[in-house]
Amino acid sequence: MTDAWTPVALARDLPRLGVVPLSVDGIDIALWRSASGRVAAWADRCPHRGMRLSHGFVRGEALSCIYHGWSYGSEGQCLRIPAHPDLTPPEAIRVPVFQAIESGGVVWVAPKTTDAMPPAVGGTALRSLTVDAVVDWAASGFALSGAVARGELSGVAMTILVQPLPNGRFALHALADSAAPAALIEASRGLEALRRQAEVALA
Ligand code: FES
Known part of the structure; x- marks a missing residue:
């Protein structure tokens, strides 16, 4: 058991394609679930012009910004810039990603990297x-x-x-x-x- 993990939602309350804003240890986070059910916690700030990614939308395994539509893949890397459809976005354009896990029917987020697992709970x-x-x-x-x-x-x-x-x-x-x-x-x-x-x- 570790204090590194913060419980942030009951898993059933974060549906597929859902994205919500969170604050954990003073860090603004966009918590979202992909079409396949994967849970992710990212810095809630688009690398382009700083729009909150929690206002964005999920398509498949990517989260897109509501402002200019830049979309980001599962590791936070920029996949697509709609205004430049032929451009492969530079590797450096990526959203900071935090550890997030679904365990015991709960979604947990760890703002600082940890090897520990969240506490074992259930019910x-x-x-x-x-x-x-x-x-x-x-x-x-x-x-x-x-x-x-x-x-x-x-x-x-x-x-x-x-x-x-x-x-x-x-x-x-x-x-x-x-x-x-x-x-x-x-x-x-x-x-x-x-x-x-x-x-x-x-x-
Ligand atoms: S601010 Fe996010 S795409 Fe422009």
Whole structure:
């Protein structure tokens, strides 16, 4: 287990051809999934004129910038410049690429290169929500280790992955040990109650 990896989404919430903006450790990232299902995390800045790549679009295994349509392949290298269709783009034109992996039903990003794997987690993807406060995990009966909180909500054992967001906010990505629909509904309500509790304590 390592702190090098940040949980950034439940895997089912990042569809094929989807691209979303993220901030991890103060770095703006475009997180996207290719047509084949590959997950990628890139610097959210087009090498051409700096447009956010998270405004772009995915075709096949490439991400294209919305501004002038430059497209970038799986390793971040520029593949095509529409205004110069016969030009082979120079090798130096490439987007910085970060490590990204889908593991245990969660998408993880490591802004700094690491040989370690993300923590082993699993369960039924419940939901992600944001909290405008720090959750007191111990008071809520959870054991927190790195980004992983283990405990129980509404009688359902679960894993909650904690993603720091800018401005003191957090995203919580929840996986339930149970797959029973009734248990998932209760666990979801429990998660909302946990958020309310944390935000009221802050107020
Ligand atoms: S700014 Fe991205 S292609 Fe021009």
